[in-house]
Amino acid sequence: MDKPRQGFAGLWNISFGFFGIQIGFALQNANMSRIFQSLGESLDDLAVLWIAAPLTGLLVQPLIGHYSDRTWGRWGRRRPYFFAGALFAALALFGMPNAPGLLAAAMLLWMLDASINVSMEPFRAFVGDMLRKDQQTAGYAFQTAFIGAGAVIGSATPFILDHLGVGNAAPGGGIPDTVRCSFYLGGAVLFLAVLWTVLTTREYSPAELTAFEGHEVGEHDVPPVPPASTIGGLAWVLAGVVIALVVALLGAEKELYLLGGLVGFYGVARLVAGALYQRGSTDNVLTNIVGDFSGMPPIMKKLALTQFFTWSALFIMWIYTTPVVAQYAFGSADPASEAYNQGGNWVGILFAGYNLVAAIVAAFVLQPVARAIGKVWTHVAALLCGAAGFLAFMVVRDPYALLVPEIGIGIAWASILAMPYAILASSLPQKKLGIYMGLFNVFIVVPQLLVATVMGTIVRHFFPTEPVWTMAFAAAVMVLAALSMLRVKEEAVDVGA
Structure with a gap:
């Protein structure tokens, strides 16, 4: 028994909520650096304030x-x-x-990203729930089209x-009315948009999903905590301590303590999960x-390695495009100037362009x-196109x-939002689709934390005064993403509509 084939209306309803989610995500990506700088933050501290977004995803999505x-x-x-x-x-x-200030803006960014992640993660699994493998x-791709359309508008x-005629520069600095109204809309x-999907779709019941499982559940249905969890956990804790010590000894930026803390935290989680497993507690969230x-x-x-490089490059773009465009194309690095705010608006158009x-x-x-060259080679070619786009900002x-x-x-963005998930969904068990899609997000979030x-x-x-070099850095990392994709062998599944 297989799932019913969805028509155009079914594909539309399943994915339409992502249209709205992406409007919010696009507003965040294109305007948060502008908001932070309008509230008084300096260029070299922007990345730190963006930590809230990926850290939230790391905790929320799994x-x-x-x-x-x-x-x-x-x-x-x-x-x-x-x-x-x-x-x-x-x-x-x-x-x-x-x-009213930077702290409040950072906290609201945290809330915004957490909430977007709560909606976004199940949408990825929702496609796998509702569609047969050959769809x-x-x-x-349909979901990606809605993402692109929403991002263009946002x-x-x-x-x-x-x-x-809405005011684009606030007297004496601050957040301009163009940004205020955009966030309200x-x-x-x-x-x-999300309410539309909630009200127009009917999910398969547990009994129906069970009937479909003969086709979809694989050997990874209930993976155990490996026996080496204690040794592995101690190794991760030690690695976290070493990172913290190196940061302290070298006098490096204190934000790097976060990286050591996350590494150590995962080690502790492995130790606790292993102890619970040994005591017979195998059905708790941590285990x-x-x-x-x-x-x-x-x-x-x-695919995780490809995601790591890919999202490192993307996060650099989202953080630094506004200061790069404002300084090099509009001639101003002053966030209070009209030229800088014109540059900020133009970044919205550029981001709308790549999403279109x-x-x-x-x-x-x-x-x-x-269908012609395979999903893997399609993704390789697309990532190389993205690298060329980043490099062009240099000239x-x-x-x-x-x-x-x-x-x-x-x-590149079209392929990033579709190909890895299409390759992955056909290889995952139905009962674990949500958790694996959530864990896959770890390899999106960790590189963002590293960049931040x-x-x-x-x-x-x-x-310090030439942010355009961040784009060259992003281009090099995207090339590494394309090269790492060559290690992936896709399952032979029809890619027809």
């Missing part, structure tokens, strides 16, 4: 994945998480433009409002998450190319000409 796998009620398995996340994300978007590439809204659309992480399928481990390209590529290009200075590099970045803790130091010591 937990939401674990619990959404085990949830069933009147509203289904994943939809309660969609709704709750959307509600709190909307509230954070309404509150962000009114933040999963189509499902993730990124371009401040620019559009500016041209409609984004919060409303995010909530309504399950650590066990699933240790027992993840080999293809997920290989991603939406078009996802809708019309990804599936036929993947392009005209604001309109900067739209050309966004084509390459958009091609290290990149400020690199900028400060090597190019």
